[in-house]
Amino acid sequence: MKQQNKMEQNNATFSHSRRFATSKNYWKDPYIQYFARSIGERKAPEINRGYYARVRGVNRLLDAFIKKTDCDCQIINLGAGLDTTFWRLKDENLMPRKFFEVDFPTVVARKIHNIKTKPPLSKPLIETHSTDSLLLDAHSLDSDRYCIIGADLRDVSSMDEKLKKFQLNPELPTLLLSECVLVYMTPSQSSNLVHWAAETFHTAMFINYEQVNMSDRFGQVMIENLQRRQCTLAGVEVCQSLNSQKERFRKTGWEHADALDMMTVYGMLPQDDVARIESLEFLDERELLQQLLQHYSICWATKDKLNLGLSQLGF
Structure with missing residues (x-):
């Protein structure tokens, strides 16, 4: 239960941080205001740039997958929280x-209420709904194109x-997304989830955003700071390197896996837009931004029975 509370707090923090960054015009999200009511406390420029890199980086892979399949696909956002990607x-x-979302029933109830x-x-x-059979109750929402399910990702069979009750189709190309979710599970729990995805879908992509390079001094300080707030990263051993991130997928049935730290991703984003956001706020120490971004990564893995060319997707 304690770990669940920490995961839920992480979701709420991300929503408020996105609300603050969008209020500063780092990117546009007209829907986040309906989930995070207040802009909240000011965030440091390096934090805002980190969130910018995260959002732009994940969206780049997500959109590339959708275009590669000509929208004939399904998406499962694991631990979606108050995410606004559907809109x-x-x-x-x-x-x-x-578009499916899965999160704890308490998070789902709040989102559905909003x-x-x-x-x-x-x-x-x-x-986007064509029939009268829209299901909308306290803990689940199911329409033709959007579905929210309350479930614990650590209980894969449930x-x-x-x-499947809400028409998940294993035959469709499927993208699975997790952002700062697997790190809160034990390595065996996250491996079970990743293995389930590889077993269930023959043509798929899994995008995972979370910490990396956690064995160096900066990483250790991050872990100590979180522990002081009673937040344990149960899966931190998988976050030791880009290679350990890729290995989780290679060992569980995925054909191809890539990973980049966020400093590298930041340097590969459209540089005219990076110049725009860098002019929004003065950054005193670029070295701090660099250290921060080197301790987060995007890892993506693919299976491609339909030969869509998914292994070519990247930055």
Whole structure:
């Protein structure tokens, strides 16, 4: 239960940090205001740039997958929290066949309440639904194109059962996304989840964003700071290097795996936009930004029975 609370707090922190960064114009997200009511306390420029790199980096891979499949795919956002990707994809005409989100029932209940009570959130959902059979209760939401499920990712068989109940299609190309989620599980729990994904879908991509290089001094300080706040990273041993991140996927049935630290990703994003966001706030110490970004990574793995060329996706 303690670990669940920490994961939920991490979700809430990310939502408020995104709200603050978008208020500074790092990127546009007109929907986050309906989940994070207040802009909250000021975040340091290096934190805002870190979130910018995370959002831009993940979206780049996500959008590339959707385009590669011509939107004939499904997405499963694992530990989605108060994420707004469904609404962004609808606005940008990049809607997959179906978009699933999975999180703890308490998080799901809060999100569903916000969707029910905020017309800018509910209207796009209704617009993508063609029948009268919209399911909307306290702990689950299921429409033609969007589904939210309350489940514990550590209980893979129960999660699998719930997803299939809501028409998950193992034959469709599938993208799975997790952001700062697997690190809160033990290595065996995250391996079970990653293995389930590889076993279930013959053509798929898994994008995982979380910590890396945690065995050096900077990484150890990060871990100590979190421990002081009673937050244990149960899966930190998988976060020792880019190679250890890739190995988790290679050992569980994925054909191809790549990983980059976020400093490298930051340098590969469109540099005109990077110049724009760097002009938003003065950064006193670039070295601190560099250290921070070197301790987070994006790892992505693919299986490609349909020969779509998924292994070519990247930066």
